[in-house]
Amino acid sequence: MARIEVIMPQMGESITEGTIVRWLKKVGDTVGKDETLLEISTDKVDSEIPSPAAGILAEILTPENGTVPVRTVIATIETGGAGAAHEPRSGPPEAPSRESAPVPAASHAPLPGAPSPAGGRFYSPLVLSIARTEGIPLTELESLPGTGEAGRLTKKDLLAHVAARKSGGSPSPAPAGATVKAVPGPVTLQPADVPALRAKYPTPGHEILQMSNVMQKMAQHMVQSVQTSPHVAAVHEVDMSAVVKHREAHAEEFEKKEGFKLTFTPYIAEAVVKAIKKYPLVNSSVEGDKIIRKNFVNLGLAVASDGGLIVPVVKHAEEKSFTGLARAVNDLASRTRMKKLLPDDIQGGTFTISNYGVFGTLVGIPIINQPQVAILGTGAIRKRPVVIDDAIAIRWIAYLTLSFDHRIVDGALGGMFLEEIVQNLQRRDRETKI
Amino acid sequence: MPALTYIDAISRGMWEEMERDPSVFLIGEDIGAYGGAFKATKGFLEHFGAERVIDSVLSEAAIIGAATGAAVAGMRPIAEMQFADFVTCAFNQIVTNASKIYYRWRIPVPMVIRLPSGGYIHGGPYHSASTEAWFAHVPGLKIVAPSTPSDAKGLIKSAVRDNNPVMFFEFKYLYRRVKGEVPEGDLTVPIGKGDVKREGGDVTIITYGSTVHFSLEAAEKVSRENGIETKVVDLRTLLPLDRDLIIDSVRATGKVLIVHEDTLTGGVGGEVAALIAEHAFQDLDAPVKRLGALDAPVPFAPTLEAAHLPDTERIVHALRELIRY
Numbered sequence: 001m002a003r004i005e006v007i008m009p010q011m012g013e014s015i016t017e018g019t020i021v022r023w024l025k026k027v028g029d030t031v032g033k034d035e036t037l038l039e040i041s042t043d044k045v046d047s048e049i050p051s052p053a054a055g056i057l058a059e060i061l062t063p064e065n066g067t068v069p070v071r072t073v074i075a076t077i078e079t080g081g082a083g084a085a086h087e088p089r090s091g092p093p094e095a096p097s098r099e100s101a102p103v104p105a106a107s108h109a110p111l112p113g114a115p116s117p118a119g120g121r122f123y124s125p126l127v128l129s130i131a132r133t134e135g136i137p138l139t140e141l142e143s144l145p146g147t148g149e150a151g152r153l154t155k156k157d158l159l160a161h162v163a164a165r166k167s168g169g170s171p172s173p174a175p176a177g178a179t180v181k182a183v184p185g186p187v188t189l190q191p192a193d194v195p196a197l198r199a200k201y202p203t204p205g206h207e208i209l210q211m212s213n214v215m216q217k218m219a220q221h222m223v224q225s226v227q228t229s230p231h232v233a234a235v236h237e238v239d240m241s242a243v244v245k246h247r248e249a250h251a252e253e254f255e256k257k258e259g260f261k262l263t264f265t266p267y268i269a270e271a272v273v274k275a276i277k278k279y280p281l282v283n284s285s286v287e288g289d290k291i292i293r294k295n296f297v298n299l300g301l302a303v304a305s306d307g308g309l310i311v312p313v314v315k316h317a318e319e320k321s322f323t324g325l326a327r328a329v330n331d332l333a334s335r336t337r338m339k340k341l342l343p344d345d346i347q348g349g350t351f352t353i354s355n356y357g358v359f360g361t362l363v364g365i366p367i368i369n370q371p372q373v374a375i376l377g378t379g380a381i382r383k384r385p386v387v388i389d390d391a392i393a394i395r396w397i398a399y400l401t402l403s404f405d406h407r408i409v410d411g412a413l414g415g416m417f418l419e420e421i422v423q424n425l426q427r428r429d430r431e432t433k434i
Numbered sequence: 435m436p437a438l439t440y441i442d443a444i445s446r447g448m449w450e451e452m453e454r455d456p457s458v459f460l461i462g463e464d465i466g467a468y469g470g471a472f473k474a475t476k477g478f479l480e481h482f483g484a485e486r487v488i489d490s491v492l493s494e495a496a497i498i499g500a501a502t503g504a505a506v507a508g509m510r511p512i513a514e515m516q517f518a519d520f521v522t523c524a525f526n527q528i529v530t531n532a533s534k535i536y537y538r539w540r541i542p543v544p545m546v547i548r549l550p551s552g553g554y555i556h557g558g559p560y561h562s563a564s565t566e567a568w569f570a571h572v573p574g575l576k577i578v579a580p581s582t583p584s585d586a587k588g589l590i591k592s593a594v595r596d597n598n599p600v601m602f603f604e605f606k607y608l609y610r611r612v613k614g615e616v617p618e619g620d621l622t623v624p625i626g627k628g629d630v631k632r633e634g635g636d637v638t639i640i641t642y643g644s645t646v647h648f649s650l651e652a653a654e655k656v657s658r659e660n661g662i663e664t665k666v667v668d669l670r671t672l673l674p675l676d677r678d679l680i681i682d683s684v685r686a687t688g689k690v691l692i693v694h695e696d697t698l699t700g701g702v703g704g705e706v707a708a709l710i711a712e713h714a715f716q717d718l719d720a721p722v723k724r725l726g727a728l729d730a731p732v733p734f735a736p737t738l739e740a741a742h743l744p745d746t747e748r749i750v751h752a753l754r755e756l757i758r759y
Contacts, residue, residue, distance in 0.1 A: 126688045126719040149759045155688045155719040 004053040006037065006075040008068050016196045019067040020074065025057045031077065038075075055079035069199070121151075127158050134162050137227050143190045189216055214308035225370045229405035233365045236418045240381045240396040242428040243267045258327065260334075265301065266326035268353060268378055271424035273297050273317050273325075276351060279417040282409055283350045285371035291408055300349035300369055301329060303336045310336055311369055313349040357381060363399045373405035374414070376421065438616045441609040443583035444548075445474050446616070447590035448512060452482055454620075455510060458594055459486040461497055462514030462548075471516045472550055472609055494520050498527035498547065502599075505545040506535060510594055518549035518603065519563040532599040533574030542597040546590070551579075552644055552695050553727075553743050554607040558734035564696035564727070566603050570673050570705065576625055577673040579603040581646035583614040585670055588623030596625060603672075605644040605695075612647065628676035630683070634663030637756050638683045640706055641693040642669040645744055649693055652749035662757050672702050680706060681714050688719030689756045693744055698726040720759040725752050 008018045021039040025031050037051040055077040062074040121142060123131075131141055136158075144161055146153035189211070197208055211219070247262055254262040276283045276297050284293045299317040303310050312332035317325060335341050352369040357380035366377040379399040386395045402418040409417075438446060452458045460475055460482075466489040469476030479487040490497045494515060501511035515521045521528070528547065535543050553562035569575050576598050580586040586604065593600035631646060632653050639649045646668045653664035667683045669676060684690050690710060692703040707722045727743050 124688070124719040125716045129716040152759065154759075 002079045003058060004055065004077045004079055005073045006049075006052060006077060008040070008062075008070050008072045008074050009049060010070040016193070016199060017067055017069045020062055020064050022064055023060060025051075027057055027060055029057050031055065031057055051077060053077050053079050069195075121153070123153060124155070126155050127153055130155065130158050130162065134165075136162070136165075139223050139227065145190065189219060212308055214305070214310065218308050221370065222367050225368050228370055229368050229373070230407060231365075231368065231403050232406045232409075232411065232414065233401055233403045234411065234414045234418050235363055235399055235401045236415075236422050238398050238400050238422045239386070239426050240264075240398050243425055244381065244396045246428055254326075258323070258330075260330045262326065263329070264378075264381065265329045265333075265353075265355060266322055267425065267428060268355070268376075268421075269299055269301075269314065269317060269325045269329060270322055271421045271428075272299065272351065272353060272376060274424050275417055275420040277318065278420055279413060281413060282374040282404065282417050284373050284408065285350075286373065286405070286407055294350045296350070298348045298350045300352035300372075301332060302352060302354035302366075302369075303333055305336055305339070310341065310346060311349060311352055312336055312341055312345045313347065315348065352376070353378065357398060363401060365401055366403050368403055368405055373407070373409055374417070375403050376418075377401040377403065435615040435617055437613050438583045438587070439610050440580075440583045440586055440604070440612045440614075441472060441474055443587040443614075443616050444590050444604060445476075445478075447587040448475070448594070449478070449481075450620070451510075451512075451591055451594040452478075452486065455594070456486075457508065458510045458512065459488065459504070460512050460514065461488040461490050461501055461504075463490055463492055463497070463516050465489060465514055470514065472606065474514070474548075494522075494524035495527050498524035498532065501545050501547075502527060502532045502535070502543060505532075505543040505599075506541050510544045510546075512546045512548060512594065514548045516550070517557075517561050517563075518551035518565045519560055521547070521549055521565055525568075528569070528575070528599065528601075529572050533572050536598065537574060543599050544594075544597045545599045546593045546602050547599065548590075548602045548604060550606050550609075551603045552605050552607055553732040553739060554644065554695075556734065556736050556739060557606070557732070559731035562732035562739075564694070566601070566672055567696055567701045569601050570702050572673075574598070575673060576600045576671070577603065578625055578671050579605075579643045580623070580670055581605070581608065581612075581631075581643055581668050583612060584616045584621070585623050585629065585668070587616050588621050589625065589670065591620070592622045592625050595622070600625070601673075603643065607644045608647070623670065626671050626674050626676060628667055628669045628671065628679040630665065630679075631668045632664065632666035634665040634687070636662045636664065636687055637689040637691065637753060638665045638667060638687045639691045639693055639749070639753075640667045640669065640680060640683065640703075642672060642702075644695050645693045645749075648744065648746045648749055651746040652753055655746070655750050656753050656757070660754070660757065662753070664753060669702075669706075675706065675709065677709055677713070680709055681717075684710050684714040685717045688717055689759070690718070690720075690722050691749070691752050691756055692722065692724045693749055693752075694726050695743060696726055697729045698724055699729050701726055720756055723752055723756055725749060 018040045021041045023038045024036055031037055031051045031054065033054040034050040036048045038049050040047055040049055058076045058078040060075050062068050062072070068074060123141060141153060144153055144157060146157050148154040194208060201208070243264065247264065251262045280293055283297055284291050296316055297318040299314040300311040301314065303312060314325065314328040314332065320328060332345060335345070349369060349372060351372055352375045354366045354375060355378045356364045357378050360380050362379045364377045364379065366375045368375050377400070381396050381398040383394055384397040385392050386397060400418060400421060402414050404414045448460070460478060462470065464471060465475045466479040466484065466487045475487065497513050501513040504511045515524070532543050532545060535541055549565065551566070552564050555562065566577055566579060569577055576596060578589045578593060578600060580589045590602060593602050632650055634653065639653065641649045646666065649666050653666055656662045656664060665683055665686055667679060692706050694701055694703050696702065703724045703726060707724060710722050725744050725748060730742060733739050733742055
């Protein structure tokens, strides 16, 4: 004598609940194994659910029209001999009194090519063709909900998205207010379904955290940038000894006068602004087949904050003296940390510097801050033995990386521009007044 | 327009062609005095005489051999196989001789071979076979397989006028079950052209012969119950296939179900699926799905026969799987 549980089957990866349309058996009815026991409705399709075992339908726990999460016990079936007891009899091989019922398979196997739960999402050739024609990047496809088997993105799902895109709105599941432009589309993050995630990643062992706004923006910008610009990186070595000595020579006096510490950032900013004056194409943006070259330098400085990455902008850096740059950098850095940045402070950048050297990183490959076409990454400044005039010397060495948009900046320009920065830093005259 | 049964439409077509062209004649077993096993040639002997309605010996090889010779000599024979199953006895005459004569000697062989085909009639394993796929592999032949009275009449007339050997598969299940309006007069249906029997934008069925009707029933059912609209394409000609129509109909929906009464392995549906994979891969939103008889002879017992052959329910089931995908 055993009692078998009938559970709400999971009809697809994305399906979290099911509705009972109809019970085909009443309590007390005899039911054969694999005989249709009930009909359920998930998503759009109704399915017949076969009985997991032969026996008598003992209980119906979810009535018709009831909706329950997948794997909920919805009925039990009494199997075996005449006795009414639910206790296991000792000895016989079919032992346990409460077997957990096998998941009743859908009445037919899924078609081949359905997405595998573990791997990436499957897209049909047609869906990929449409995406290609409409200029929809893969990351955008991945953000779209699918109504096909196991959440597959169907032709209809994509066409609905395309129609919404063209009419200027976003499809209903996207966050309100997200506007959609032509290629390349901004990346939108879909709010994930928490109950579904919870079902997939049970506690304890998994935590589900909300992405901060800054983090979401960062995610969108980074993905969009990689989609937009073919990134190429060049790495040059720079001897920072002149800068280090200059800073050592002026640090005390500077702090006394200005009220804040002299850092390396204004030196790098100054070298960058000078280099941009020589190679202004790296201070551009791209619109269609046109280049917008800027005659001013709004210098973005990537700053790590509690919530994520922020890039405040030093406006008109080309007009500022060294001290002016240092003041602007200090002002933005401190207001970033105090969360007192104004919206205008983070807009309008034309070139960006990311100083990951503060974390000890020697060489990094930064991602371009759109719509700019280049970004400079500065590595940690370390003492190293180097060869100068066939002698070994100990110098302050750092590695500078320029990531640039190869649509308009080629390796020659990138290399020359970066070398110009290197030379500007290495030639920094120790005696130059601040 | 008069409504004719499928078999009467074939008879009417042959009759008109015999009236039109004195070189057309019939040859087959019991087709004269008896009027044919299915009565397709009833009354022909009385009207056209024994010279043009020839009761043959009980030998399919002799029937096709004689017909081939007559065609070479300038006649336009219509040869009847009593059942498509029996064509095996004439296989060499068709495949080695009739199909290659034009290639080898530039002499046309304008011959029609009628083949009462298929099951659903409780005929058992020797009287229910679908044998079209064997011939779909033979260059030099044409194969037609109409599903409606109108197409049957139009295609038998085109087959008679064609200068190549044409295998005319006619579906016994449809003989008297299907009745339809047939335009009067000299209607022909072009060989090599399929036909859209039902429009729909969600999923496409590509089929021919008896299963056209099950497919149309299934399409109505999923339309009624699921709001899904199925496009039903009737191939009508199996050799050469109407490639443009196949590809266009795949593009229309992105999801395809291929259905035929014949067994799946090595069937015509496999060739259709291959064409789709080759020429419409980027238009597919689901794997190409096929439905046919089980890979077994057609059983005699009606319950087993029903389990063996595709029917409306199985098509509905397959359609729903495709829709859900």
